[in-house]
Amino acid sequence: MRPKLINRLLLAPAGIWFLAMLVLPLAVVLVFSFGERGQSGGYVPAFTFAQYLNLPARWKAFENTLTLAPVGTLIVLLIAYPLAYFLALRANPKWRTLLLILVIVPFWTSILIRSYAWIFILGGRGIPALLDMLGLHNLRLINTPFAVLVGIVYGYLPLMVFPIFVSLERLDKRLLEASADLGSPPWRSFLQITLPLSLPGMATGCMLVFILLMGEFLIPAMLGGGKVFFVGNALVDLFLQSRNWAFGSAVAVALVVVMLVTVTIYMRAMTRWGNGRDDVSLM
Amino acid sequence: MSDTPDHISPQKFMAELMRYRKGSVSRRHFLGVTGLGMATTVLGSAMPGLITRPAFAAGSIGDSVVLATWPNYHDPASFEAFTAATGAAVQVNVFGSNEEMLAKLQAGGSGWDVFVPTNYTITTYVEEGIIDPLDMSKLPNYDAASFDPRFAGPGTVDGKLYAASKNWGTTGMAVNTSQTNGRVLTSWKDFWDITKAEFSGRTTVHDYQLTTIGNALKSFGYSFNSIDPAELADAEKLLIEVKPHLFAITSDYQPPMRSGDAWLAMCWTGDGKQLNKDIPEISYILGKEGGEIWSDFYAIPKSAPHLDAAYALINFLLDPAINYKEAMFHGQPVADARVDAMMSAEIMADPIIHPAAELLSNLEFGAAATLTDPNRAEVMARFKSA
Numbered sequence: 134m135r136p137k138l139i140n141r142l143l144l145a146p147a148g149i150w151f152l153a154m155l156v157l158p159l160a161v162v163l164v165f166s167f168g169e170r171g172q173s174g175g176y177v178p179a180f181t182f183a184q185y186l187n188l189p190a191r192w193k194a195f196e197n198t199l200t201l202a203p204v205g206t207l208i209v210l211l212i213a214y215p216l217a218y219f220l221a222l223r224a225n226p227k228w229r230t231l232l233l234i235l236v237i238v239p240f241w242t243s244i245l246i247r248s249y250a251w252i253f254i255l256g257g258r259g260i261p262a263l264l265d266m267l268g269l270h271n272l273r274l275i276n277t278p279f280a281v282l283v284g285i286v287y288g289y290l291p292l293m294v295f296p297i298f299v300s301l302e303r304l305d306k307r308l309l310e311a312s313a314d315l316g317s318p319p320w321r322s323f324l325q326i327t328l329p330l331s332l333p334g335m336a337t338g339c340m341l342v343f344i345l346l347m348g349e350f351l352i353p354a355m356l357g358g359g360k361v362f363f364v365g366n367a368l369v370d371l372f373l374q375s376r377n378w379a380f381g382s383a384v385a386v387a388l389v390v391v392m393l394v395t396v397t398i399y400m401r402a403m404t405r406w407g408n409g410r411d412d413v414s415l416m
Numbered sequence: 417m418s419d420t421p422d423h424i425s426p427q428k429f430m431a432e433l434m435r436y437r438k439g440s441v442s443r444r445h446f447l448g449v450t451g452l453g454m455a456t457t458v459l460g461s462a463m464p465g466l467i468t469r470p471a472f473a474a475g476s477i478g479d480s481v482v483l484a485t486w487p488n489y490h491d492p493a494s495f496e497a498f499t500a501a502t503g504a505a506v507q508v509n510v511f512g513s514n515e516e517m518l519a520k521l522q523a524g525g526s527g528w529d530v531f532v533p534t535n536y537t538i539t540t541y542v543e544e545g546i547i548d549p550l551d552m553s554k555l556p557n558y559d560a561a562s563f564d565p566r567f568a569g570p571g572t573v574d575g576k577l578y579a580a581s582k583n584w585g586t587t588g589m590a591v592n593t594s595q596t597n598g599r600v601l602t603s604w605k606d607f608w609d610i611t612k613a614e615f616s617g618r619t620t621v622h623d624y625q626l627t628t629i630g631n632a633l634k635s636f637g638y639s640f641n642s643i644d645p646a647e648l649a650d651a652e653k654l655l656i657e658v659k660p661h662l663f664a665i666t667s668d669y670q671p672p673m674r675s676g677d678a679w680l681a682m683c684w685t686g687d688g689k690q691l692n693k694d695i696p697e698i699s700y701i702l703g704k705e706g707g708e709i710w711s712d713f714y715a716i717p718k719s720a721p722h723l724d725a726a727y728a729l730i731n732f733l734l735d736p737a738i739n740y741k742e743a744m745f746h747g748q749p750v751a752d753a754r755v756d757a758m759m760s761a762e763i764m765a766d767p768i769i770h771p772a773a774e775l776l777s778n779l780e781f782g783a784a785a786t787l788t789d790p791n792r793a794e795v796m797a798r799f800k801s802a
Contacts, residue, residue: 173540173788175522190794193801257677273617275677276664358664359623362801370800374515374625375793376522 159389165382174376184383191384194367195391197353201278201363202346205285206339212286213293213338218327220294221301233298236291244288248355251287255280255356276358284352289345293338300334301327336403340396347392364388477504481725484509484517484531486712487668488686490733491745498732504725512667513624514787521546521717528717529726532582535570535711536782542573547715549576554727557734559754567711567751570781579713580730583748585685586771586779587627587708590669592679594697601680604635604703608658611680616661618679620669625796626782627682627708628655628665634705641783648795655799665800673698689747689768700768702775709779711751 169179220232239247253259255274264272274280304327312322350365364384371381481504483490495506509528511517514537520526522544533541541547552558558580560568571579589607595618601607611619621628630640632651642648663678672678673691683691688700714730716723732738736754743750743759749769750756756764764770786792 170790173544174518190798191801252671253675256672256675258675358620359666359800360659360662360664367797367801370797373519374513375790375797376515376519377790377793 162382162385165378166386168379168382170375170377170379174378176378176382179379184380185387187380188383188387191364191367194362194364195387197278197362198347198349198364199391199395201281201285201353201361202343202349205282205289205346206343208282209286209289209293209342210335210339213290214297214331214335216290217294217297217301217334221298222304236294239287240291244351245355247287248284248352251280251284251356255283275356276360278357278361280356281353281361284356285346285349288352289342292341292345296337296341297331297334300331304330332403332406340399343399344392344396347388477502477725477728478722479503480505480507481529481722481729482507482509482527483729484511484520484526484528486511486532488670488690489532489746491742494733494738494742497738498729501732502725502728504722504728506729515625515793518787521719524719526717526719527721529720529722530714530716530729532712533579533715534782535567535713536784537787538570538579538713538715539573539784540787541715542578546717547578548718549578550580550716550730551727552577554724555580555731555734557731557736559752562753564751564753570711571713571715579715580734581751582712582714582733583743583746583750584709584711585748586702586776587631587682587684587710588688588700588702590673590681590683590688590691590698590700592673592676592695592698595679601701602704604631604705604707607680607682607703608632608635608654611658611661615680617663618677619658619662620664620666620672620678620681621662622669622682623665623667623800625792626786628799629792629795630782630786631682631703631707634703634707637705640706640708640780641786643785643789643791645791648791652795652799655795656802659799659802684748685768686746686748689766692768693747702771702779704775704778706778706780709776709781711781 165176166184167180167182169177169181169183171177216236220229220236224232252275255261257275259274261272261274274283308326308330309322312326313319317325348365349363350369353361353363353366354369367384368381368388371377371384375381483506485508487510489510490508495508499505514534517531517533518537518540521528521531521541538547550558560577563581567584568581571577571581589601589604591601595615596610597614599610601610607619621631629648629651632654633642633647634640635654636647636650638644638647638650642651663672666672669678669681669683670687670691673681674695681687683700685700688698691698692700714733716726716730720726733742734752736752736758739750739752739755740758743755747769
C-alpha cells in the first residue's frame with residue numbers, strides 16, 4: 134500500500150502537467166472547433182460542423198505543407214547523412230568535437246535573424262546577382278518554394294545530423310572488417326551493414342524534422358514572402374487576423390489528424406522495412 | 417559565530433525578528449542589528465533608476481511602460497528622453513495590423529500600457545469594453561482646440577475622448593520610376609495592370625485585408641470599405657489573378673524596395689516619405705479613384721498595468737516639441753496645429769506628407785464594419801492561401 138502511494142505521489146506532477154498542458158488545451162481546441170466566430174471575432178459556443186465543412190477553403194495550405202514537409206525532410210536527410218557519416222567515421226577524432234559544435238553553432242542565434250540573412254542572400258543582390266554575372270539573368274530565388282526549402286534545410290539540418298551521427302558512431306567496426314575480409318567491396322558493406330544499422334538514427338531524424346515542419350510558419354512567412362502558405366501560416370492568420378477561433382480550431386484539429394495518420398503510416402512502414410528486427414527502433 | 421554587526425547567526429536573527437515582531441525593539445534597531453538596513457541601501461543604490469529622477473518624484477510612475485505600436489513609427493531618441501525624465505523605460509512591441517492588436521487585447525493579458533489603434537477600430541474597442549475614456553487632467557499637453565477634427569474626431573465616441581490623435585496619413589503606392597520607361601501610374605487600376613504585365617514579379621501588396629482588398633475594390637470604382645459580397649467577389653478574382661505576378665504579400669516592403677527586388681509597393685505615407693528621402697526615384701502616388709486616409713491614436717487599455725506611466729508617456733509624446741521631432745522621424749503628417757506651426761514651409765508643401773486637397777477629398781476613412789467583417793477576412797485568407 135505504501136510504495137503504491139509513493140508511486141502515485143511521484144507520478145502526480147507529471148500527470149498534472151500532462152493533463153494541464155496537453156489534454157486540456159486539446160480538449161478546448163476540440164470544443165472550439167464546433168463553435169462559431171463571434172460578431173467581432175473570438176469564439177461563441179455552438180454545435181455546428183460548419184467549420185469542418187469550410188476546411189477545403191484551406192486546401193492549398195494543407196497541400197503546400199504536405200508536399201514541402203516530406204520533400205524538405207528528404208533533402209535534409211540526403212544532405213545530413215554524408216555529413217553525419219563523415220563526422221562519425223571519417224573525421225579525425227581530435228577534431229570531431231569541434232566539428233560537432235560547429236554544426237550546432239548556428240542554433241545559438243535566433244532562427245528569425247538567420248532567416249533575415251537568407252532574405253539578403255537569396256534576394257536580388259545576393260546569389261541572383263552573382264548568377265547574373267555568369268549569364269543567368271532575372272533568376273528569382275526569394276519568395277519561392279525553393280527559398281523555403283533552402284530555409285528548411287538550413288534550419289533543420291542539425292536535428293537530422295545528430296541522431297544519424299549517434300547511430301553511426303555506435304556502429305561495430307568489426308562488422309565492416311569481417312565484411313571486407315569476406316571479399317565484399319566497400320559499397321556493398323555500406324549498403325548491407327552501415328546503412329541498415331543507421332536506420333534507427335535516420336528514422337528518428339526524419340520523424341523529428343517532419344513533425345516540426347508540419348507546424349512550421351516562420352520560414353515560409355520570411356522566405357516565401359507570404360506566397361508560400363503553410364497550415365501554420367493559415368493558423369496564425371485565423372487567430373491573429375480573422376480572429377476566427379472556431380475555424381482556427383477546426384484547422385488545428387485537422388492538422389493533428391493529418392499528422393496522426395501520416396506518422397502512423399510512417400511507423401508501420403518503418404517497422405515493416407526493419408523486418409521486425411529488435412535493434413531497429415523508431416525513437 | 418561572531419557577533420560583529422556585519423555577520424549575524426541564524427539563531428540570533430530569529431531572536432531579533434521575534435523581538436521586533438513583539439514590538440520590543442524598533443524597526444531601526446532590527447534593521448541595524450541584522451544588517452538588513454545596509455543591504456537594502458546597497459541594493460537600492462545599485463538600481464540606476466532609483467538615484468536620478470530629475471523631473472518626477474522617485475518611483476512615482478514605476479520603472480517601465482509598455483507601448484504597442486507600428487514599425488518605423490517613433491524616434492528612439494524620444495523614448496530615451498522619456499526615460500531620462502521619468503525613470504520609466506519604454507518597452508516597444510511592434511505590430512503589423514489592427515486585427516492583430518485587437519486579437520491580443522481580446523485574448524487578454526497583453527500587458528500593454530499604451531497602444532496605437534487606427535481610427536476605424538476605436539468604436540470596436542469601446543463596444544468591447546477594452547478601453548476607458550482618457551482622464552484629460554493627466555494629459556495637459558493635449559489641447560483639443562489645436563487638433564484638426566477631421567483626423568482627431570474618431571478618438572471621441574459618445575462625446576467622450578477615448579483616444580488622443582498621434583498622426584494621420586494615406587495609403588498609396590511607392591513606385592520606382594527608373595523602371596517604368598516613362599509611364600506614369602495614376603490609379604489603382606494602373607497598379608494592378610502594370611503588375612500583371614511589365615512589373616510581373618516586382619510588386620508587393622500589404623499583408624493586411626483592409627488596404628489590399630480595399631485598393632482592389634477601388635480599381636473597380638467600388639467603395640474602399642465595401643462588404644458587398646458581389647463586389648468582394650470581383651476584388652477576390654482580381655487578387656487571385658494577380659497573385660502569381662506579386663513579389664510578396666508583406667507589410668515590410670521597405671527592404672525589397674531599397675534592394676531593387678521590388679519596383680512597386682502598396683505603401684503608407686511614412687514609408688513613402690522615408691523611401692523617397694533616401695532614393696529620390698521612388699515616388700509616392702495616391703490612386704485617383706481614391707483609397708484610404710487614416711488617422712492613428714494613442715489609447716490606454718483597461719488592463720494597463722502601469723496606468724500612471726501610460727498617461728505620462730502619452731502626455732510626453734504629445735508635447736508639441738517632442739511631437740515635432742517624432743514627425744520629422746516618421747514622416748507622417750500630424751493633426752496638431754501647434755506642431756504644424758513649427759514645420760518649415762518646405763515640409764508643409766511636401767506632396768507626400770501633405771497631398772493636394774483634391775486628392776485627399778477622394779480618400780475614405782476605413783469603417784468599423786470593415787475591421788470585423790468575416791467575409792473580408794476570408795477573402796484575404798483565400799487570396800493568401802491560393
